[in-house]
Amino acid sequence: MHFLRGTLRLRPPARTKVPSWDLAIVLEALSRPPFEPLVEVPERFFTVKTVFLLAISSLKRVGDFQALSVAPSFLEFAPGVAKAFLYPKPGYLPKVPTVVPRPIVVQAFCPPHFRDSEHEKCNLICPVRVLDTYDHRAALWRRFYPKILSDLILDSYVISFHMCSLQIYVIYSSLLSEITILTVMAYDRYVAICKPLDYHSKLTKNTCVKLILFSWIVPNCICITAVLLSNLRPICKYHIDKLYCDNWSVVKLACVSSFVNNVFGYAISVIFFSFIVLIIVSYFKLISACKASLENRKKFCQTCLPHILSLINFTIALLFDIMYSRYGANDIPESLRNFLALELVIVPPVFNPLIYGLNITVVRTRVFTLCN
Known part of the structure; x- marks a missing residue:
């Protein structure tokens, strides 16, 4: 012990000083x-x-x-x-x-x-x-x-709490609506290809109106509920490690327990991922129904391939967004996080009209004419 003390006196540890500035x-x-x-x-x-x-x-x-x-x-x-x-x-x-x-x-x-x-x-x-x-x-x-x-x-990202809530509602209501719309489209494709004789009896005008209302009202009601649950909680922190506001990041700012929000979030995740599972199951049935006929295979590629591309792109981006919001680690490069965050809110609105529009013969002919 005395030896160590003597060593420290003879060679004291170097302390880093704060750089001086004028x-x-x-x-x-x-x-x-x-x-x-x-x-x-x-x-x-x-x-x-x-x-x-x-x-x-x-x-x-x-x-x-x-x-x-x-x-x-x-x-x-x-x-x-x-x-x-x-x-x-x-x-x-x-x-x-x-x-x-x-x-x-x-x-x-x-x-x-x-x-x-x-x-x-x-x-x-x-x-x-x-x-x-x-x-x-x-x-x-x-x-x-x-x-x-x-x-x-900008280099400083400041937003009021109310505008942050509005941003959450706009972004996630559109994302959840995309899942419900893709589910309705999968059901339409399934009936059209697997049960063509029952198409007009199953998808009547009233049924189509109900499916359209379902695809818009359910996601909006869920997002309003999630935002209200987040707004009723007092917050103690003010920093969100993301390019835009998302519901779970706001929940983590709260001073009290997030049990109710956590249960609600898991329930919504299970419901909407079950929709994605239904879409995948419907496409397995479509593939098995179309593989025996060349005409059905062409019809499948023409009507369902854009749907599959849109679903794959959207599901991967949404899954990363949910997993990172809840269990994200700081060792993920910031550029990758920003790319996937922007990909989720920018690519589907641009990608979907392109793939579905070019699938229509009149639109495709018009676009190719303009390009040439």
């Missing part, structure tokens, strides 16, 4: 390109400059900044843009619970009309000026870009 040099850099002029600054550098100036002027924690927003209800400016008031979101919990969340007040300095060039240069690093310009540019981004597209071009 605030004056950083502020000087922020007043030059690529951080100026603000009207031409790329979004990435603009965001870095805004956050840095707010951090050093307010002396707040990182957690305090996560609860801020440039939405009109959370950001106010005093007359003449002399001050900026940033209000935390309602669900924000400070690190010290005894502290009542208060708005961050940022004071402007060196406003126009400038006395000299030095006064004008100091205005370039005024946090209120930068925040005001950022607020106007963020309003333009919100106005001209859908949320998921703006997240692809």
Whole structure:
């Protein structure tokens, strides 16, 4: 023991020190390109400059900044843009619970009309000026870009809880509707090929209306229920490790047990994967019915092959999305996660009209004529 102590005194362990930096040099850099002029600054550098100036002027924690927003209800400016008031979101919990969340007040300095060039240069690093310009540019981004597209071009991805819920509903109601529509189409193909004499008696007008209503109403009701169950739970965290909001990621932000949401999620997964199993079983029956006749094989390839391609693409992407949301590991490359997440919401809406449209002779002839 004495030997070890003596060794430590003679050769103390090297401790890594925080790199030193000069605030004056950083502020000087922020007043030059690529951080100026603000009207031409790329979004990435603009965001870095805004956050840095707010951090050093307010002396707040990182957690305090996560609860801020440039939405009109959370950001106010005093007359003449002399001050900026940033209000935390309602669900924000400070690190010290005894502290009542208060708005961050940022004071402007060196406003126009400038006395000299030095006064004008100091205005370039005024946090209120930068925040005001950022607020106007963020309003333009919100106005001209859908949320998921703006997240692809920006480096900071911020969304309100209500808009996140709306995003969950829109994305997953369309995905679940795809499964129910594919199920209805599989039933239609099964009756048309395996029981052609009973087709008109089984698929009457009333039956078709019921199947269409089923394919849209059931997924929408399920998604509304899932979103309501998630919204009734208080949240303690604010970070979602995904390009867009999904229901299970929001559930994991909650402060209380997720047992009800977990059971509901498993039940819905079992129901909709049973639909996929029904589709697969129907196609096995179709293959066995068509293999004896050349004409039936041609009919199968013409009507069912696009359906199978759409089902395979959709099922693989959906299965990965569900498995990663619930059991995902951080060792999966981010580029792969982003690709599969986007593939699920972008490829089916583009892929399905293409394969089903080209399967129609009139559409196919028109497209080939335009291409030639």
